[in-house]
Amino acid sequence: MAGRRATINDVASLAGVSIATASKALNGRQDVRASTRQRVLAAAEELSFQPNALARGLLSGQTRTVGLLTSDSAGRFGIPVLLGAEDAFGAGEMAVLLCDARGDAIREQHHLRALLSRRVDGLIVVGESTNPRSSVSRDLPVPVVYAYGPSEDPEDVSFVPDDVGGAAMAVQHLVALGRRRIAHVTGPAHYKAARDRVEGVELALTEAGLTQAGETLWGAWSQRWGRHAAEMLLMSQPEIDAVFCGSDQIAAGFVEGARERGRRVPDDIAVIGYDNWEVLSTETRPALTTVDMNLELLGRTAAQHLFAAIDGRATPGVHRMPCQLVIRDSTASSS
Amino acid sequence: MAGRRATINDVASLAGVSIATASKALNGRQDVRASTRQRVLAAAEELSFQPNALARGLLSGQTRTVGLLTSDSAGRFGIPVLLGAEDAFGAGEMAVLLCDARGDAIREQHHLRALLSRRVDGLIVVGESTNPRSSVSRDLPVPVVYAYGPSEDPEDVSFVPDDVGGAAMAVQHLVALGRRRIAHVTGPAHYKAARDRVEGVELALTEAGLTQAGETLWGAWSQRWGRHAAEMLLMSQPEIDAVFCGSDQIAAGFVEGARERGRRVPDDIAVIGYDNWEVLSTETRPALTTVDMNLELLGRTAAQHLFAAIDGRATPGVHRMPCQLVIRDSTASSS
DNA sequence: CATATTTACGAAACCCTTTTCAGTCACCGA
DNA sequence: TCGGTGACTGAAAAGGGTTTCGTAAATATG
Numbered sequence: 001m002a003g004r005r006a007t008i009n010d011v012a013s014l015a016g017v018s019i020a021t022a023s024k025a026l027n028g029r030q031d032v033r034a035s036t037r038q039r040v041l042a043a044a045e046e047l048s049f050q051p052n053a054l055a056r057g058l059l060s061g062q063t064r065t066v067g068l069l070t071s072d073s074a075g076r077f078g079i080p081v082l083l084g085a086e087d088a089f090g091a092g093e094m095a096v097l098l099c100d101a102r103g104d105a106i107r108e109q110h111h112l113r114a115l116l117s118r119r120v121d122g123l124i125v126v127g128e129s130t131n132p133r134s135s136v137s138r139d140l141p142v143p144v145v146y147a148y149g150p151s152e153d154p155e156d157v158s159f160v161p162d163d164v165g166g167a168a169m170a171v172q173h174l175v176a177l178g179r180r181r182i183a184h185v186t187g188p189a190h191y192k193a194a195r196d197r198v199e200g201v202e203l204a205l206t207e208a209g210l211t212q213a214g215e216t217l218w219g220a221w222s223q224r225w226g227r228h229a230a231e232m233l234l235m236s237q238p239e240i241d242a243v244f245c246g247s248d249q250i251a252a253g254f255v256e257g258a259r260e261r262g263r264r265v266p267d268d269i270a271v272i273g274y275d276n277w278e279v280l281s282t283e284t285r286p287a288l289t290t291v292d293m294n295l296e297l298l299g300r301t302a303a304q305h306l307f308a309a310i311d312g313r314a315t316p317g318v319h320r321m322p323c324q325l326v327i328r329d330s331t332a333s334s335s
Numbered sequence: 336m337a338g339r340r341a342t343i344n345d346v347a348s349l350a351g352v353s354i355a356t357a358s359k360a361l362n363g364r365q366d367v368r369a370s371t372r373q374r375v376l377a378a379a380e381e382l383s384f385q386p387n388a389l390a391r392g393l394l395s396g397q398t399r400t401v402g403l404l405t406s407d408s409a410g411r412f413g414i415p416v417l418l419g420a421e422d423a424f425g426a427g428e429m430a431v432l433l434c435d436a437r438g439d440a441i442r443e444q445h446h447l448r449a450l451l452s453r454r455v456d457g458l459i460v461v462g463e464s465t466n467p468r469s470s471v472s473r474d475l476p477v478p479v480v481y482a483y484g485p486s487e488d489p490e491d492v493s494f495v496p497d498d499v500g501g502a503a504m505a506v507q508h509l510v511a512l513g514r515r516r517i518a519h520v521t522g523p524a525h526y527k528a529a530r531d532r533v534e535g536v537e538l539a540l541t542e543a544g545l546t547q548a549g550e551t552l553w554g555a556w557s558q559r560w561g562r563h564a565a566e567m568l569l570m571s572q573p574e575i576d577a578v579f580c581g582s583d584q585i586a587a588g589f590v591e592g593a594r595e596r597g598r599r600v601p602d603d604i605a606v607i608g609y610d611n612w613e614v615l616s617t618e619t620r621p622a623l624t625t626v627d628m629n630l631e632l633l634g635r636t637a638a639q640h641l642f643a644a645i646d647g648r649a650t651p652g653v654h655r656m657p658c659q660l661v662i663r664d665s666t667a668s669s670s
Numbered sequence: 671c672a673t674a675t676t677t678a679c680g681a682a683a684c685c686c687t688t689t690t691c692a693g694t695c696a697c698c699g700a
Numbered sequence: 701t702c703g704g705t706g707a708c709t710g711a712a713a714a715g716g717g718t719t720t721c722g723t724a725a726a727t728a729t730g
Contacts, residue, residue, distance in 0.1 A: 019717080050452045053454065054393045393687080
């Protein structure tokens with residue numbers, strides 16, 4: 001640990017100029033003779049001078065820092081968004097101040113105050129699910145962008161995955177493969193994501209002139225539920241030839257359950273998951289066809305939009321980002 | 336978005352006092368009449384005044400902010416550490432500035448400069464593996480604590496999981512259950528974690544007067560490798576009654592492979608994993624006994640140590656944090 | 671050579687808060 | 701009435717950088 005850090009004053013003294021000139025030389029401004037600039041730069045190098053971002057921010061009113069307020073950063077969904085955001089910012093000179101509210105509104109308020117007092121230039125709020133959440137943006141002096149979980153307030157800017165479209169895409173793929181008796185197993189009904197995917201399934205089935213094989217089975221987002229659903233479904237609807245699962249966890253469980261009951265995947269039953277959680281989707285046998293929500297892109301887009309909003313060019317509303325079908329062996333066309 | 340933010344000047348004017356008095360009233364200092372304090376507080380409330388942390392930090396030299404420099408925040412290991420750190424800080428008033436270097440040394444330097452210029456009070460460096468990494472701490476004006484991946488420099492402060500102890504604990508558990516022919520399947524040899532766990536296995540086996548069933552099988556950290564290893568092992572060492580796997584992924588694959596070859600877990604073969612990655616360890620059948628590295632605690636401890644280091648009370652060296660055996664059905668005593 | 675015009679540099683103000691220190695005021699005892 | 705006390709209050713400086721504006725030197729122009 002070195003002693004006191006060099007200030008621009010030290011640099012100016014060493015270079016034998018005033019601090020005003022030193023500042024201009026360091027920041028590449030006009031009105032500095034080339035030789036003088038050289039001397040200043042050399043002095044700064046020698047003292048390993050780092051401009052104090054606090055002083056700079058105090059004056060300019062810009063900290064080049066954004067806050068990232070998450071409810072569940074450990075979750076499957078917050079992290080990619082975070083990475084995407086960090087990526088978009090990192091290209092420039094932005095830094096990310098991370099706060100995890102752990103789903104607690106009080107703690108969220110607390111973090112919000114801390115971020116505001118640190119004069120962040122903007123805020124990204126990451127939800128733990130796609131369920132709309134209450135807005136934090138009322139009378140905030142900085143722009144806010146919501147990612148993954150949208151704000152209830154339509155005046156806010158939100159970026160969410162297009163779950164309706166993603167589910168429809170999955171079903172269309174099954175239909176294109178010639179599957180006609182398609183079932184749907186998903187998670188808890190209080191998740192908007194689950195309900196949206198139901199809507200997408202209905203849309204695609206109607207479009208293809210089909211009806212769903214049996215009722216939608218609501219359960220948990222787990223392998224356990226996937227296995228259980230396989231048992232139930234193969235009992236009650238033994239003629240199904242495809243299943244769309246609401247998550248890769250459910251799909252992994254379903255594949256296992258189906259195999260134990262002697263059904264081959266994809267030959268007898270094609271299976272599609274959701275999330276493209278690679279530890280499951282690429283490691284099951286067969287590897288899972290699944291819907292990727294492009295969360296990293298979503299995070300990057302949200303961050304880029306935050307830049308725009310900081311410059312006063314915000315586009316209010318909920319922006320739905322397209323999902324992408326990743327085709328693997330669990331829906332290989334039966335040869 | 337509101338207009339200009341209120342400063343302490345505005346508060347003082349509204350309350351009809353000087354800014355010095357306002358400051359004292361706001362910060363609970365002496366020498367302010369109760370009625371005056373009331374007026375100031377009311378004014379601050381009305382203007383929703385937030386003290387500017389930049390100005391405060393500029394003066395005090397403390398930003399109450401720490402940097403968290405990670406190489407792989409998406410990884411299984413960085414996140415819990417991050418959460419633990421955020422937890423320890425969150426209790427107080429600290430904020431975390433997150434930077435992900437993506438394993439790139441140039442980018443790391445870049446982030447380091449950005450953090451330093453923002454005058455963080457300290458730094459936590461999170462590795463992507465337990466392999467020692469080059470030190471960033473030389474001549475840094477702030478204290479640094481390494482978490483998960485230790486620094487090569489013994490003068491630095493590092494917190495790492497005790498993989499030797501964790502593996503030994505797992506094997507001791509198997510021995511206590513009466514298993515005698517214990518095999519070991521693990522990941523790539525260039526991971527120190529894998530080599531440490533080999534050491535722990537040897538230690539525990541020697542202690543019990545046993546020798547390992549077959550050579551250690553080195554592979555990848557994947558389910559695929561676990562399944563493959565099960566095939567090989569049950570062929571070459573058909574008499575084994577227990578396997579210690581280097582990760583839950585491997586263990587999950589091994590369980591699957593073993594069952595397909597007609598071996599029952601845990602009756603014929605007991606299986607132990609590593610990491611306690613719940614999506615695998617609790618969802619396999621049977622649920623996996625596994626070693627939990629307590630990463631969140633490790634992160635919290637690292638953060639607490641950083642506090643101590645900021646106060647000048649650092650304890651150099653590599654601190655090994657104990658792991659914990661989580662017993663589930665894959666080692667239930669055969670009845 | 672005197673004047674106009676650049677060019678290069680420096681003094682000082684500013685951003686916001688905390689803290690020191692000096693000053694005001696009311697009130698007490700003598 | 702006066703000095704002494706103690707309780708409050710406010711002016712000013714400090715922290716580190718950027719920017720404006722004034723000024724001196726250097727160069728161009730007549």
